[in-house]
Amino acid sequence: xxxxxxxxxxxxxxxxxxxxxxxxxxxxxxxxxxxxxxxxxxxxxxxxxxxxxxxxxxxxxxxxxxxxxxxxxxxxxxxxxxxxxxxxxxxxxxxxxxxxxxxxxxxxxxxxxxxxxxxxxxxxxxxxxxxxxxxxxxxxxxxx
Amino acid sequence: xxxxxxxxxxxxxxxxxxxxxxxxxxxxxxxxxxxxxxxxxxxxxxxxxxxxxxxxxxxxxxxxxxxxxxxxxxxxxxxxxxxxxxxxxxxxxxxxxxxxxxxxxxxxxxxxxxxxxxxxxxxxxxxxxxxxxxxxxxxxxxxxxxxxxxxxxxxxxxxxxxxxxxxxxxxxxxxxxxxxxxxxxxxxxxxxxxxxxxxxxxxxxxxxxxxxxxxxxxxxxxxxxxxxxxxxxxxxxxxxxxxxxxxxxxxxxxxxxxxxxxxxxxxxxxxxxxxxxxxxxxxxxxxxxxxxxxxxxxxxxxxxxxxxxxxxxxxxxxxxxxxxxxxxxxxxxxxxxxxxxxxxxxxxxxxxxxxxxxxxxxxxxxxxxxxxxxxxxxxxxxxxxxxxxxxxxxxxx
Numbered sequence: 001x002x003x004x005x006x007x008x009x010x011x012x013x014x015x016x017x018x019x020x021x022x023x024x025x026x027x028x029x030x031x032x033x034x035x036x037x038x039x040x041x042x043x044x045x046x047x048x049x050x051x052x053x054x055x056x057x058x059x060x061x062x063x064x065x066x067x068x069x070x071x072x073x074x075x076x077x078x079x080x081x082x083x084x085x086x087x088x089x090x091x092x093x094x095x096x097x098x099x100x101x102x103x104x105x106x107x108x109x110x111x112x113x114x115x116x117x118x119x120x121x122x123x124x125x126x127x128x129x130x131x132x133x134x135x136x137x138x139x140x141x142x143x144x
Numbered sequence: 145x146x147x148x149x150x151x152x153x154x155x156x157x158x159x160x161x162x163x164x165x166x167x168x169x170x171x172x173x174x175x176x177x178x179x180x181x182x183x184x185x186x187x188x189x190x191x192x193x194x195x196x197x198x199x200x201x202x203x204x205x206x207x208x209x210x211x212x213x214x215x216x217x218x219x220x221x222x223x224x225x226x227x228x229x230x231x232x233x234x235x236x237x238x239x240x241x242x243x244x245x246x247x248x249x250x251x252x253x254x255x256x257x258x259x260x261x262x263x264x265x266x267x268x269x270x271x272x273x274x275x276x277x278x279x280x281x282x283x284x285x286x287x288x289x290x291x292x293x294x295x296x297x298x299x300x301x302x303x304x305x306x307x308x309x310x311x312x313x314x315x316x317x318x319x320x321x322x323x324x325x326x327x328x329x330x331x332x333x334x335x336x337x338x339x340x341x342x343x344x345x346x347x348x349x350x351x352x353x354x355x356x357x358x359x360x361x362x363x364x365x366x367x368x369x370x371x372x373x374x375x376x377x378x379x380x381x382x383x384x385x386x387x388x389x390x391x392x393x394x395x396x397x398x399x400x401x402x403x404x405x406x407x408x409x410x411x412x413x414x415x416x417x418x419x420x421x422x423x424x425x426x427x428x429x430x431x432x433x434x435x436x437x438x439x440x441x442x443x444x445x446x447x448x449x450x451x452x453x454x455x456x457x458x459x460x461x462x463x464x465x466x467x468x469x470x471x472x473x474x475x476x477x478x479x480x481x482x483x484x485x486x487x488x489x490x491x492x493x494x495x496x497x498x499x500x501x502x503x504x505x506x507x508x509x510x511x512x513x514x515x516x517x518x519x520x521x522x523x524x525x526x527x528x529x530x531x532x533x534x535x536x537x538x539x540x541x
Contacts, residue, residue, distance in 0.1 A: 009541055024357060038477055039493045039508045061479040064540060121481065 005022050006111040013068035013108075018075055019057045020067075028055070031138075033131025035123050040066045044131045065121050070128035071110060076107040078139070082136050089136075096122050139144045145519050146429060147423045147436060158488045158522045163335060163466055163495075163513030165308050165357045168422075172361060175421040177494055179414045187413050188404075203412060205420035206403070209367055210432050210478055213327040214343040214350070220374060221368040221403040222416055226334040227257040229353030229368035233330055234261035237351075237370070237378040238299060244270030246298040251276050251284055252503045253306040256496040258332040270393070273480060278303070278503050281461045288319050295323060295373065300329045304336035306522055308497045308511060310466025313485075314335070319348040328374075337367075339438055339464060341431040344369055348362065361422035362415035368406070375402045381409035429516070437516040438465035444520055448527040458509055465514030468495075471536060476510045478540040479530075486529055 023030070023045035034041040042060035046053060070132040073092075077085050084105075092109055094101035098116050112125045147153050149169040158169060179201070183194040190196045203217075210217040212497040223229045242248075249263045252275050265271040277288050284302065300322050304315050315428070319329045331349040336342060340361030344352055351374065356365040370378060380387060387408040399405045424435070442465050449455050454472040471479050480492035489509045494501070501507045512526070530536070 007541060011537075040477070049444045061475070063481070065478075118481070120484075 001110060001113075003082055003114075006114075009108055009111045010064070010068045014064040015070040017058075017067050017071035019055075020059060020072065021057055022059050023057050027133075028057075029138075031131045031135040033127055033134070035066075035127055038063070038124070040124060040127050042066065042070060042128065042131065044070070044128060044135065046132070046135055048082075051083075053077055053080055053082070053085055056132075063124055064123035064128065065115070066127045067113075070110070071127045072108045072111070073128045073132065076109060077132070086133065086136055089133045092129050093126065096125055145516055146325055147519070149425070150186040150517055153517060156487055158486075158523070158525060159527065160512045160514065161489045161491050161520065162515040162518075163358070163511065164491055165363070165439075166210075166338060166360045166515055167517070168362070169360055169424055169425050171215070171421045172418045175418040176362060176414050179417045181445060186410055198417075199412060201417045201420065202411070205416050205423070208423040211370060212427070213337075214345045215369055216372060218401070218403055219344075219369055219372050221370070221375070221406045223353075224364055224412070225357075225364070225366035226332060226353045226355040228256050228310075229366045230332060231261045231369055232378065232381055233351045233353065233370070234265060234301075236381050236406075237374065238328075239265060239269060240379060242269045242271045244287050245296055246271045247294060247296045248273050248299045248301060249276050249289070249292055250274075250301050251278060251306075252499045253278065253282060253309050254301075254303055254495055254499075255307050255332065255334065256336075256498065257498065258301055258330075259301060264352060268462075271298075272296075276300075278309075282309045282404050282459065282500075282503055283461070284313045286314055286321060288316045290321065293321075293327065297325070297327050300327055301332070302330075303332040303334070304342070305339070305464045305466070306497070307335050307466065307468060307513075308468050308495045308500055308509070310335070310461045310468070310513075311459070311460035313342075315347045315349060315518070319350075323348065335464065335466070339431075340435040350363070350374055356415060356419045356422065359422060360425060361419040362412075364412050365415035365419055372402070375406070378402075378406065380406050380408060384408040386410070410491040434516045438514050439463060441465060441514045441516075441518055441523065442467060445514070445523045445527070448523065449530070452527070452531055454533055458506055467512045467514075468509045469512075470506065470509050471530065471533065474533075474536060474540065476508045479510055479536060482536050482540040483529060484525070488523070488526055488529065490526075 028045040028047045031044050040062035042058050045057045047055040057071050088105050091101040096115050115121050116124045150167045152167040157341050183197045185195040185198050187198050187202045190199050206217045209220045262273050266273045274294050305312050322329045328350045330351045333352045333354035337354040341399040352369040354367050357363040387405045389400050391397040456470045476492035494508050
């Protein structure tokens, strides 16, 4: 993908992030995800319909990379099963760590394929995925 | 000034994060290497020549620090950092002394290291932590201290200079008032001792804590100053080698005198010895000259920053090298990443002052913290980079 197009997608999701709002609905699970080395700090809300992720929303304060990455992730994950979602998270993690990954499951998230060049930004891009993985795994264990 | 003394300044960077840690002059680096290559023995042995040399150097630094602060050398304890010092003070001295309902005054602009040890006294001993209100510039005034003091106030624990606001607190006046009311004063000197003359006798503070690495010295070393009669009553948190005179059974333990009693285990010998060179170096330049230079640089920066309409300066008034600000509409961390692309090192975040947002209503910011070796031209580069908001937005990713 052309770097300028990547940039535009990231900026669009940073300036107009999707699903960024508070959720006050007990049918949603909530997970907090924060980077210890910086100040990114997000709450992510997830609503399931059986095995399927029906809705995700987020709120909080974070940098442009974290916010845009969260928005893009949510856009991609709504409607997916838990297993599909975990697979997407694994692939995203592989991508930012320069390992083999499957581009076709990532949707717009491939805009971060060059993020490995900025080490300090990798954790920003991965922040929402880390939170969601925690939430999904918890759900698997029947804890939530 | 004195840039040629700092090997790090030969690197292609503009280092403006001196509040986090300072760069080290060559004499400090050389002294570290000298210890490891010429007399690398343990301290407090003295049975052979190189060990005797270690003792001389190690205790020599203690004397230099004492002289630097106008204290007595037995009042100087080597710790692992300002954090360690403050925890020793809170846990070793005050925890046994404090009673439920006793009040501890701090401020919302303190660093975590001067907040959490006091929170612990609240959680574990039933003490009550209260906040001295900050004025409209987020400064501490003696009047506001007076307003908060009650018959239950036992401790005032505040930084002399805070790490985000950079205001200089009237410590001398606060100590005078506190002592008239039987209140102890603990001073966090992490941001002040490296940048201005601090005379503990003149201030009359009871305890002072600071770190070597923020004052051009090595990492892993801090100083705890305490008045002699108070240090005598500070319980050692660590027991072990080097701090005991003799022991036969749990009821027969004889400890050494202060300050050795408070330095259990093999100390950070290399850093202590190298810190002696840092003190010599600072004395050679002169603390007043350092302070004057840093205040000049601050004014130079503020005069330029203030002209950029979308920059909000949080601490317009402060007599230190700390300038905190935000670029309107852009998350501080994104600005820091942008500056990093031009090798400009600044800090973004809450700077460990996590309750300051209650006063400033700003949750995070960029912080420039200047040292005497920074230059007008470095500041010009910073300001030029900040002068084009479109460029920041375009290049922050």
